[in-house]
Amino acid sequence: MDHDFRLMPEQASSLAGEVDALYGFLLVVSGVISITIAGLIVFYAIKYRRGSPADRTVKQTHFLLMEVSWIVVPFLLTMVMFFWGARLYFHQTRPPSDAMEINCVARQWMWKFQQPQGKSETNELHVPLGQAVKVRLISEDVIHSFYVPAFRIKQDVLPGRYTHAWFRPTKPGIYHLFCAEYCGAKHSGMIGSVHVLEPRAYQAWLSGASQGLTTAEAGHELFVQLRCNSCHQGGGAASRGPALENLFGHEVKLADGSTLIADEAYLRESILKPVAKVVAGYQPIMPSYDGQIGEEGILQLIAEIRSLSKADQPQAEPEQPPPEEP
Ligand code: CUA
Numbered sequence: 001m002d003h004d005f006r007l008m009p010e011q012a013s014s015l016a017g018e019v020d021a022l023y024g025f026l027l028v029v030s031g032v033i034s035i036t037i038a039g040l041i042v043f044y045a046i047k048y049r050r051g052s053p054a055d056r057t058v059k060q061t062h063f064l065l066m067e068v069s070w071i072v073v074p075f076l077l078t079m080v081m082f083f084w085g086a087r088l089y090f091h092q093t094r095p096p097s098d099a100m101e102i103n104c105v106a107r108q109w110m111w112k113f114q115q116p117q118g119k120s121e122t123n124e125l126h127v128p129l130g131q132a133v134k135v136r137l138i139s140e141d142v143i144h145s146f147y148v149p150a151f152r153i154k155q156d157v158l159p160g161r162y163t164h165a166w167f168r169p170t171k172p173g174i175y176h177l178f179c180a181e182y183c184g185a186k187h188s189g190m191i192g193s194v195h196v197l198e199p200r201a202y203q204a205w206l207s208g209a210s211q212g213l214t215t216a217e218a219g220h221e222l223f224v225q226l227r228c229n230s231c232h233q234g235g236g237a238a239s240r241g242p243a244l245e246n247l248f249g250h251e252v253k254l255a256d257g258s259t260l261i262a263d264e265a266y267l268r269e270s271i272l273k274p275v276a277k278v279v280a281g282y283q284p285i286m287p288s289y290d291g292q293i294g295e296e297g298i299l300q301l302i303a304e305i306r307s308l309s310k311a312d313q314p315q316a317e318p319e320q321p322p323p324e325e326p
Helices: 016-047 065-093 199-207 215-225 266-270 295-307 311-314
Strands: 100-107 110-114 120-122 126-127 133-139 144-148 153-157 163-167 174-179 192-197 251-253 260-261
Touching: 016 065, 100 126, 100 144, 100 295, 110 295, 126 144, 126 163, 126 199, 133 144, 133 153, 133 295, 153 163, 192 199, 215 295, 266 295
Parallel strands: 100 133, 126 192
Antiparallel strands: 100 110, 110 120, 133 163, 144 153, 144 174, 174 192, 251 260
16 A cells, blocks of 8 residues: 555545546535635625725616526536436445355454355455455444445444445455444444455465355354254244245245245344244244354354355355366
């Protein structure tokens, strides 16, 4: 990282240029309007100051063209801001379907990341250049905010609810990660770095680690350890709990007659508060696992359940080039 003086942070993601263009437009429009108004105030204050010989007779009471234009021009400008901003907002909040997914658990005062292949790191995040990355965020305590200025992304990290941020890094380097929500005494120390590596270097970094379990495999271990399989096995009428195969992303009928699509929020709620949404045909007998597993464990269990759903495979495990033989 260089230490030159900069007006703006580096542009290191596919969104950065778009955000800066909109920001520049807002700056120019507000600058022109502010300078014009301030300039006219000063000009007329001097021209019509007390005792000045300026002509004060009223010659014209209406000037239709001017009145119409000061309504129509600002209206058009603000509509441009609205549609441009909305378009960018939608782009920013919708990760592309080929995005690689990384889990992030925030707590006072650290960031814990887990790669799909299972490798985890604290306050550091390694990502491959050019690859869209979706970061799934959740907090174990208070509200934090995931902020990477060089990528022009900032997203609140909430306790009890998944949020996400996505970016496509366009420049190798090391970028600041900040917490942008006051979260206690060491909020200012809740910082980290995002390392954008060339795809080859990323693969080398990834395989350089101890060959641990993938997130889904760790979830499977937890699944067996918590004896989830004693109820959720095979499905069918004999099972005490609904089958988990092909559950993720599919429709679920609930006991109260309503239906929903099984997503991460639903799975998380069903692990922590099983009676909240009971599946039709089953009894509300599942115990709560609140307090028994942390957010990382819940994310691992969700990864395991997702891996049982064939339709979801490509998203759960991003395509990896075969590891190079030494
Ligand atoms: Cu976490 Cu501020």
